[in-house]
Amino acid sequence: MYLKSHRGPRVVTLSEGHVLSLADLPRSDERYWTAARKARVVEAVIHGLLARDEARRRYGLSEAELAAWEAAYLKAGTEALKARATRRGRPRRTAPADGEDRPPRSPMPRART
Numbered sequence: 001m002y003l004k005s006h007r008g009p010r011v012v013t014l015s016e017g018h019v020l021s022l023a024d025l026p027r028s029d030e031r032y033w034t035a036a037r038k039a040r041v042v043e044a045v046i047h048g049l050l051a052r053d054e055a056r057r058r059y060g061l062s063e064a065e066l067a068a069w070e071a072a073y074l075k076a077g078t079e080a081l082k083a084r085a086t087r088r089g090r091p092r093r094t095a096p097a098d099g100e101d102r103p104p105r106s107p108m109p110r111a112r113t
Helices: 036-047 052-059 063-081 083-086
Strands: 011-013 019-021
Touching: 019 036, 036 052, 036 063, 052 063
Parallel strands: none
Antiparallel strands: 011 019
């Protein structure tokens, strides 16, 4: 078996006693980011398995994006990395007040009887 050269540890033990290795990290070509995948990347960075720059390069992340994941994870764990959790901070759309123009509604198909 051939192992790529890698600076730093190949395996780290997390605070809960779980072991995280390079093989546990998501593939570098992931298209969809689940909360669990984001958490693995953040844990790897926090515990020194991956350097920040290496994580950003490998997964195509900006510094702001990785920092936001890390802050959310440290604040509330994996649950905070879910897409619906990130939408909670956005303002809700409000309906137009009376007298304002409303966008035209698309006709809804009627149910067949």
